[in-house]
Amino acid sequence: MFRSTGQTLLDCMGFVRNEPSSHSLPDTTLDPSDPLVSSLRTSETLPMIQSALDATQAKPPRFALVLVGDYIAVYGMRKLTTAAQRIIPETRAFYVSTGGRLHSIKNILFSKKNQKSHLCDADLPEVAAGLKDVELIGFSSMTIDSDWTKKLIAEVRKVNPNATIIWGGMHSIVRPEDAIEHADIVCTGEGDLALDELLTKMEAGEDYTDVENFWFRKADGEIVRNGHRALMKPEEMELRPHPAYADESETIFERGKGFVPISLGTYLDFNGLSYHTLWTQGCPYRCTYCGNTAFLAIDKKYASIRQPSIDYIIDEVKQAVAKHPHINTVVFDDDCMAALPLPILKEVGIPFFVAGIIPSYVKREKLEILLDAGMNRLRMGIQSGSNRMLKFFKRPNKPGLLLNAASVIGDYRKYMIPPAYDMIVDIPVEEQEDLQQTLQLIYDMPRPFTLNVFSLRNIPGTVLEDQLQKLKDENHPGVDDIDMNYHTISPTMANVCLFLIATIRPPKRVFKWMLANAHPSHEKPKLYPFLLWAARMMFFTKRGLNDLRFMDFSVLPGKFGYFMWKIGFIRFWQKHFCRHFHLGDDNIIAEKEEMNLPVPHTYSSLADAGSAKGS
Numbered sequence: 001m002f003r004s005t006g007q008t009l010l011d012c013m014g015f016v017r018n019e020p021s022s023h024s025l026p027d028t029t030l031d032p033s034d035p036l037v038s039s040l041r042t043s044e045t046l047p048m049i050q051s052a053l054d055a056t057q058a059k060p061p062r063f064a065l066v067l068v069g070d071y072i073a074v075y076g077m078r079k080l081t082t083a084a085q086r087i088i089p090e091t092r093a094f095y096v097s098t099g100g101r102l103h104s105i106k107n108i109l110f111s112k113k114n115q116k117s118h119l120c121d122a123d124l125p126e127v128a129a130g131l132k133d134v135e136l137i138g139f140s141s142m143t144i145d146s147d148w149t150k151k152l153i154a155e156v157r158k159v160n161p162n163a164t165i166i167w168g169g170m171h172s173i174v175r176p177e178d179a180i181e182h183a184d185i186v187c188t189g190e191g192d193l194a195l196d197e198l199l200t201k202m203e204a205g206e207d208y209t210d211v212e213n214f215w216f217r218k219a220d221g222e223i224v225r226n227g228h229r230a231l232m233k234p235e236e237m238e239l240r241p242h243p244a245y246a247d248e249s250e251t252i253f254e255r256g257k258g259f260v261p262i263s264l265g266t267y268l269d270f271n272g273l274s275y276h277t278l279w280t281q282g283c284p285y286r287c288t289y290c291g292n293t294a295f296l297a298i299d300k301k302y303a304s305i306r307q308p309s310i311d312y313i314i315d316e317v318k319q320a321v322a323k324h325p326h327i328n329t330v331v332f333d334d335d336c337m338a339a340l341p342l343p344i345l346k347e348v349g350i351p352f353f354v355a356g357i358i359p360s361y362v363k364r365e366k367l368e369i370l371l372d373a374g375m376n377r378l379r380m381g382i383q384s385g386s387n388r389m390l391k392f393f394k395r396p397n398k399p400g401l402l403l404n405a406a407s408v409i410g411d412y413r414k415y416m417i418p419p420a421y422d423m424i425v426d427i428p429v430e431e432q433e434d435l436q437q438t439l440q441l442i443y444d445m446p447r448p449f450t451l452n453v454f455s456l457r458n459i460p461g462t463v464l465e466d467q468l469q470k471l472k473d474e475n476h477p478g479v480d481d482i483d484m485n486y487h488t489i490s491p492t493m494a495n496v497c498l499f500l501i502a503t504i505r506p507p508k509r510v511f512k513w514m515l516a517n518a519h520p521s522h523e524k525p526k527l528y529p530f531l532l533w534a535a536r537m538m539f540f541t542k543r544g545l546n547d548l549r550f551m552d553f554s555v556l557p558g559k560f561g562y563f564m565w566k567i568g569f570i571r572f573w574q575k576h577f578c579r580h581f582h583l584g585d586d587n588i589i590a591e592k593e594e595m596n597l598p599v600p601h602t603y604s605s606l607a608d609a610g611s612a613k614g615s
Ligand code: B12
Pocket: 065, 069, 070, 071, 073, 074, 075, 076, 077, 079, 080, 099, 102, 137, 138, 139, 140, 141, 142, 143, 144, 145, 166, 167, 168, 169, 170, 171, 173, 174, 187, 189, 190, 191, 192, 195, 278, 281, 282, 289, 290, 291, 292, 333, 334, 335, 454, 459, 460, 461, 482, 486
């Protein structure tokens, strides 16, 4: 293991950390008054001797990539881990789980808005102790976990004052000024090629402060703010190593035990029987609440969809399945995967879940190719049924788009696990009419489906941040920041009704009552915490049963699914009791072309609502 004698690369380059090192470092600078040095003093020899001395001093750093977040399906850091291992083989991945598994149903139902983490301050010394011998530490986090990252950096500096600290990930992209207050180096864009260059230069003992996509804090406090490098092209993506997965270099923090190797059980707890990845990057839209607006401000090329070849992704999945044969579903977390040209999608050929469908890309041809290739579930952003709200969020939309997209998807319900639609609630500018339109859309949509309901949160660096600030100036109610639990939904009657209608379509008379009693949050309506809890219990029970009906454990985490896989029950069930779509045999396109798709309902008054379509 290579531990330098004290001086780090950053010191060599004239950079300091927040807290000055207490170590006294051996001075290896050549003294010109030294008789030996002066005897050798020629313009050629002195730099050579100096660099030879530097080389012995600047031993390669051990590199730790530390994920601070509530997930281990983290594609960016996993990719960086294998790429860094090519330059520094001793690179290790450290996972620090912060959020108490917010995706677990128990935590969704019982956690409070400000109860955002299961990591606690008392854990920090133990986490830091695990990093005390590491010379170069790269933190990766989103804004939601930026406070924990800052606390952790401070704690690491206490036990490892010589460490050079890099901060990368979404937070340092949208808030580099904040991140550089705490770290020595901040990654402000894509890390892949940039980190390669940084590490290579560090290893060679060269000046690395000109590396693009990084900011550096100098000894005198000056900040070097380098610009952004061009985004990776598909041919460059093709050459990147696959992400680290189920690898011996991975450890996770466990209270009382420090960092322990990531076990199969941890994978099952976080990911169930699924493997998460990303194939494409980029999205052409600019929804105001989305980080894509921050990406586009950096480089307009984020709008185009970039991806490596189909062989690349198939190879990646095969490598993962070779390590974890229980993987039953590949989850594509891409923002905009359905925008890919049809022939590419056709080649996939493995069971998968597309977690980022944009309504404007829903086309029968594409769905059929995806289903034929093995898609068993999809997730689409609806967000609101109100055109006014969609306009506020600058969502891609046109009248009728959402219901049409949901109707097209609904036609294929026999072949997949009920689709999941994302919804945003607790929007401060919502009026009663907006809520009614949302409830109406949910009421009208073909069943079965499920919802992912998020309470609106402010994500820094987005256009929404400015929109919300403007509203605040106009005395509108504020919106919590993204570090507050976004599953904590305000218990208004409108939200209770949303969960109820998503669970079971009520009779028209009851629905009409619901519409009349859906009041927006700015009217400070009466709150019904117990009713919301009960409605969500019913909703999640139905959702869980739907997953079980398909024996799908890509969303349901834990060991039960593994047991069912082990005894062969999942394969048996999916083979005999789940229908699979085959292009050619199930000629839905031809059938549907003859059909008129349902027309969306928008109501201008409650009287109109009485005519709500129901079945
Ligand atoms: C997949 C995904 C998830 C997955 C997995 C998380 C993950 N990080 O992989 C899940 C579903 C768990 C998830 C959850 C959430 N997500 Co999310 N997610 C994404 C998504 C779609 C892709 C992430 C990704 O893999 N990108 C591609 C990789 C290559 O990028 P990357 O991880 O950022 O890493 C690169 C660089 O950042 C950098 N880098 C990263 N780490 C480091 C470290 C060092 C040392 C260096 C040098 C560089 C570096 O190099 C990497 C390679 O280029 C992004 C949108 C997007 N397009 O990025 C949103 C996104 C990151 N999520 C976001 C949010 C808000 C959330 C949630 C809060 C929920 C929500 N409402 O959306 C939760 C929070 C989870 C938690 N902490 O509990 C926001 C983050 C905004 C912000 N300012 O932080 C984004 C941008 C989407 C959005 N709504 O705007 N998410």
